[in-house]
Amino acid sequence: MKAKLMRILELNFERTWRGGERQTLYNSQGFIDAGIKVDVLCRENFPLEQKAKEQGIPTVAFKNVFGAIWFLMTKGRKYDVLHAQTSHILTYCIVTKPFHRAKVVFTRRIDFVPKGRMTRLKYKLSDHVVAISKAIQQIVTNFGVKNVVHISSAIVPKKLDIDRARDVVREMNLPPRTKIIATTSAIVGHKDPLMMVAAINELAKLRNDFVFLHFGKGDMQDVVREKLEELGLQGIYKIMGFHDKVEDFFSVMKVFAMSSSQEGLGSSVLDAFIYKVPVVSTDAGGLKDLVGENRGMMSSVGDAKALARNMNTLLDNPEMGEKMAARAYQFAATQHNIQHITQQYLTLLNVPFKQNITTHKHPIGKLPVEV
Numbered sequence: 398m399k400a401k402l403m404r405i406l407e408l409n410f411e412r413t414w415r416g417g418e419r420q421t422l423y424n425s426q427g428f429i430d431a432g433i434k435v436d437v438l439c440r441e442n443f444p445l446e447q448k449a450k451e452q453g454i455p456t457v458a459f460k461n462v463f464g465a466i467w468f469l470m471t472k473g474r475k476y477d478v479l480h481a482q483t484s485h486i487l488t489y490c491i492v493t494k495p496f497h498r499a500k501v502v503f504t505r506r507i508d509f510v511p512k513g514r515m516t517r518l519k520y521k522l523s524d525h526v527v528a529i530s531k532a533i534q535q536i537v538t539n540f541g542v543k544n545v546v547h548i549s550s551a552i553v554p555k556k557l558d559i560d561r562a563r564d565v566v567r568e569m570n571l572p573p574r575t576k577i578i579a580t581t582s583a584i585v586g587h588k589d590p591l592m593m594v595a596a597i598n599e600l601a602k603l604r605n606d607f608v609f610l611h612f613g614k615g616d617m618q619d620v621v622r623e624k625l626e627e628l629g630l631q632g633i634y635k636i637m638g639f640h641d642k643v644e645d646f647f648s649v650m651k652v653f654a655m656s657s658s659q660e661g662l663g664s665s666v667l668d669a670f671i672y673k674v675p676v677v678s679t680d681a682g683g684l685k686d687l688v689g690e691n692r693g694m695m696s697s698v699g700d701a702k703a704l705a706r707n708m709n710t711l712l713d714n715p716e717m718g719e720k721m722a723a724r725a726y727q728f729a730a731t732q733h734n735i736q737h738i739t740q741q742y743l744t745l746l747n748v749p750f751k752q753n754i755t756t757h758k759h760p761i762g763k764l765p766v767e768v
Contacts, residue, residue, distance in 0.1 A: 409482040414444035427739030473497025508682035530683025552667040584615035593656035595701035647672035670729035675718035
């Protein structure tokens with residue numbers, strides 16, 4: 398008798414395209430490549446739906462949460478597992494559980510401290526709670542949730558369009574041999590962009606052969622611009638806004654920097670790792686999981702001078718940066734490839750992991766490991 402094909406519904410109703418949405422896509426791809434039937438429930442006409450369709454992943458998309466709730470009540474029973482990627486969508490998975498009766502897995506990706514009895518209740522009513530970093534695992538455990546499992550995020554390398562990145566840089570008319578430091582980070586409070594401005598201001602006191610590119614946007618853009626004008630840093634610190642395929646710009650970076658005061662994991666650090674760009678960061682949240690063990694240079698949250706010193710050290714010592722980046726690449730290639738992360742989820746769900754299954758039209762295997 399032929400075994401029933403397992404079905405998983407990935408759920409993420411965000412309007413943005415950030416780390417959580419990218420990981421939703423990677424989880425979907427990993428499950429499909431392991432021979433599992435996957436659909437993605439998402440918001441209609443927003444980036445996750447578009448990118449899932451580009452990858453040939455089936456979607457069920459709705460304009461509002463009422464459509465999603467109705468779908469879970471009437472169609473949710475055909476799935477074995479509902480994988481909620483945000484706390485918001487987890488709520489609807491839990492309130493409709495009497496109708497769909499599927500297992501609910503929740504992956505928590507933020508390190509904000511949860512609050513309220515209702516939040517604790519929906520966590521406890523989930524069949525499995527996953528934390529993407531040890532910091533989040535500890536926070537949720539302290540909140541009163543038992544058996545929180547640590548499964549990190551995946552990274553999938555892409556072929557970089559180096560010419561595109563160089564063209565953008567060329568249009569800036571920078572002086573010859575200008576070194577590029579950059580971040581790919583939303584300009585929002587918990588990323589602490591004003592601390593990054595302060596760090597670049599400190600670095601500018603030490604050297605004048607660099608430019609800082611901030612790829613991202615957010616509700617603190619105006620505040621950051623005002624601070625840049627106040628400090629006279631407009632020519633050094635450039636807000637680049639949102640760029641699709643932002644990974645291309647890792648090809649021109651000398652150093653990647655993160656200034657977060659709170660960070661669930663920091664998946665853009667994994668981008669830097671896989672594209673062999675040396676990293677400096679704070680020790681916020683899950684960044685310690687990634688940048689620790691000499692895979693990058695860490696400083697305390699809020700310490701702009703220390704972050705600037707670390708940038709300066711890597712710019713002055715490219716060989717040191719190369720060795721650090723090589724260790725980081727090995728780590729990302731072995732511990733964060735999509736097969737490894739998928740296997741951990743399948744172990745959690747008691748599903749045998751089948752090697753070398755590539756049912757997806759864009760099969761993704763293990764990353765090459767350099768020795």
